[in-house]
Amino acid sequence: MKKKQQRILTGLAGATMILSSAAAQADEAVFQSNAPAYTAAEGETVSYRRVANVQGGFRFDQNCLTPTDDVFSLFGTVLTGACAKPAFAFENQQAEDHYINVGGKIRKAYSINLKDAKETEQVSLCACATGSATANVKITGVLLSDVLTLADMDADVNTLKIIGSDGYGTKVPLSYALEKKAMIVYRINDETIPSGTQFWLPATVAKYFTRDVVDVELLAEKETPEIEQRADELRAEVAIMNYADDAAFHVGEEITFEGYADDCGDPIAVVDFSLDGSESWTTYETAGATAERWVYWNFSYAPQEAGTYQLSVRARTESGRVSKLAANLVFEVAQAEL
Numbered sequence: 484m485k486k487k488q489q490r491i492l493t494g495l496a497g498a499t500m501i502l503s504s505a506a507a508q509a510d511e512a513v514f515q516s517n518a519p520a521y522t523a524a525e526g527e528t529v530s531y532r533r534v535a536n537v538q539g540g541f542r543f544d545q546n547c548l549t550p551t552d553d554v555f556s557l558f559g560t561v562l563t564g565a566c567a568k569p570a571f572a573f574e575n576q577q578a579e580d581h582y583i584n585v586g587g588k589i590r591k592a593y594s595i596n597l598k599d600a601k602e603t604e605q606v607s608l609c610a611c612a613t614g615s616a617t618a619n620v621k622i623t624g625v626l627l628s629d630v631l632t633l634a635d636m637d638a639d640v641n642t643l644k645i646i647g648s649d650g651y652g653t654k655v656p657l658s659y660a661l662e663k664k665a666m667i668v669y670r671i672n673d674e675t676i677p678s679g680t681q682f683w684l685p686a687t688v689a690k691y692f693t694r695d696v697v698d699v700e701l702l703a704e705k706e707t708p709e710i711e712q713r714a715d716e717l718r719a720e721v722a723i724m725n726y727a728d729d730a731a732f733h734v735g736e737e738i739t740f741e742g743y744a745d746d747c748g749d750p751i752a753v754v755d756f757s758l759d760g761s762e763s764w765t766t767y768e769t770a771g772a773t774a775e776r777w778v779y780w781n782f783s784y785a786p787q788e789a790g791t792y793q794l795s796v797r798a799r800t801e802s803g804r805v806s807k808l809a810a811n812l813v814f815e816v817a818q819a820e821l
Contacts, residue, residue: 530790530791531760531790531791531792531793531813532758532786532788532790532791532792532816533758533759533760533762534758534759534786534792535758535759535762535763536763536765537756537757537758537759537763537765537784538765538784539756539765539782539783539784539785540737540781540782540783540784541754541767541780541781541782541783542780542781543754543767543769543772543778543779543780543781544779544781545606545619545772545773545776545777545778545779546606546776547619547743547777547779548606548619548620548621548672549618549619549620549672550672551620551671551672551674553618554609554618554620554671554672580596580597580598581596581597581598581667581669581679581680582594582595582596582597582697583595583597583630583667583680583696583697583698583699584697584698584699585630585631585633585634585698585699585700585701586698586699586700586701587636587640587644587699587700587701587702588636588637588639588640588701588702588703589634589635589636589637589640589701590635590636591635593633593634595630595633597624597625597630597667597669597680600625600629600630601625601626601629602623602624602625603623603624603625603626603629603666604621604622604623605621605622605664605666605685605775606619606620606621606622606775606776607619607620607622607683607685607775607776608685608686608745608747608774608775608776608777609683609689609692610688610689610713610717610720610745610747611688611689611713611717612688612689612690612711612712612713612714613713613714613717614717615717615720615722617720617722617743617745617747617777619743619776619777619779620671620672621671621672621673622666622668622670622671622683623668623669623670623671623673624666624667624668624669624670624680624683625666625667626664626665626666627643627660627661627664627665627666627667627699628661628664630667630699631699631701634701636701637703639703640657640701640702640703641656641657641658641702641703641704641707642654642655642656642657642701642702642703642704642707642708643655643656643657643660643699643700643701643702644698644699644700644701644702645682645691645693645696645698645699646693646696646697646698646699646700647693647694647695647696647697648679648695648697649695651693651694652693652698652700653682653690653691653693654702654704654708655684655687655691655708655710656707656708656710657701659710660684663684663685663686663687663775664685665682665683665684665685666682666683667680667681667682667683667696668680668681668682668683669681678694678695679694679695679696680694680695680696681693681694681695681696682694682696685774685775686747686748686773686774686775687710687747687748688711688712688713688747690711691710712748713746713747713748715807716807716808717747717807718746718747718748718749718800718804718807719744719746719749719751719797719798719799719800719804719805719806719807720744720745720746720747720798720806721742721743721744721754721796721797721798721806721809721810722742722743722744722810723740723741723742723794723796723810723811723812724741724742724743725740725741725742725812726812727812727813727814727815730814730815731817732786732814732815732816732817733816733817733818733819733820734786734787734788734789734816734817734818734819735785735786735787735819736785736786736819737783737784737785738783738784738785738786738814739781739782739783740781740782740783740784740794740812741779741780741781741782742779742780742796742810743777743778743779743780744769744777744778744780744796744798744806745776745777745778746774746798746800746804747774748774749774749800749801749802749804750769750772750773750774750800750801751769751772751777751778751798751799751800751801752768752769752772752799752800752801753766753767753768753769753798753799754766754767754769754778754780754782754796754797754798754799755767755796755797755798755799756782756794756795756796757794757795757796757797757809758784758792758793758794758795760793760795761795761809764797767780767782778798780796782794782796786816788816789816789817789818790815790816791813791814791815791816792813792814792815792816793811793812793813794811794812794813794814795809795810795811796809796810796811796812797809797810
């Protein structure tokens with residue numbers, strides 16, 4: 484008799500894509516995401532089943548997207564161009580034409596209409612510098628390098644300044660922006676950005692994502708600006724994107740968990756799992772993962788005994804940085820049904 488498989492789903496659009504291979508033949512227990520995992524009653528002592536060097540099935544994907552509505556919820560008003568600065572929707576900014584003025588230390592200033600430039604799509608991470616908000620989205624727009632094609636710049640130009648219609652501007656090293664394949668974006672997940680455009684700098688915190696871009700200035704600074712990194716406690720961030728309240732898991736039935744890991748600057752190299760209170764960790768490599776996107780992981784495990792379990796997950800980056808805090812999920816397993 485075929486065993487039933489229990490799996491936990493989230494609201495992420497890509498989750499069904501990642502887990503669909505098992506779903507086609509399985510009875511499913513489906514749960515909502517982002518709720519508390521387990522809360523012990525006052526005075527209750529929880530005794531967890533401990534499984535050393537837990538073994539399971541592991542997959543990861545970097546193309547799993549955060550739904551646009553969830554992006555909006557995470558970042559407040561992100562679709563109006565937020566992140567670089569608190570933002571509000573601009574009126575009359577839905578025009579098809581998006582003109583960008585290019586000036587500074589170049590022989591001749593010029594303007595470019597983005598609709599006349601080559602359109603580019605890529606998947607990119609958006610992460611707060613000082614908060615845990617993280618989203619992986621498809622961005623559509625024009626590469627900065629294409630905007631600067633006509634710029635006959637002086638040899639000492641080393642800095643890029645992106646300025647929005649409200650006068651807000653951020654400076655970044657020109658070489659850094661080109662290396663990261665910075666873009667001026669007008670659609671997120673195929674939805675038009677209400678503020679018109681937004682400057683995106685992959686693998687970089689969202690404070691640089693200037694909204695409603697109108698001017699690009701090329702400057703020669705005595706010292707090139709430093710790029711602010713994400714807060715140390717948020718590096719190698721890891722999250723479990725499901726919860727198990729009221730779940731009916733049984734001995735021998737495979738449970739599928741999912742979540743993400745990201746660093747916003749350093750590629751995730753491995754994701755570790757523990758079922759014995761972090762005494763032992765089982766390592767799964769994420770070969771080929773890049774820093775520009777999150778690592779959306781999928782871990783399947785079939786418990787062999789009834790009881791209360793706690794799954795712990797942590798991540799490690801290519802440079803050796805380890806999650807400051809592991810993500811934890813408590814779940815109950817009952818004897819198999821007859």
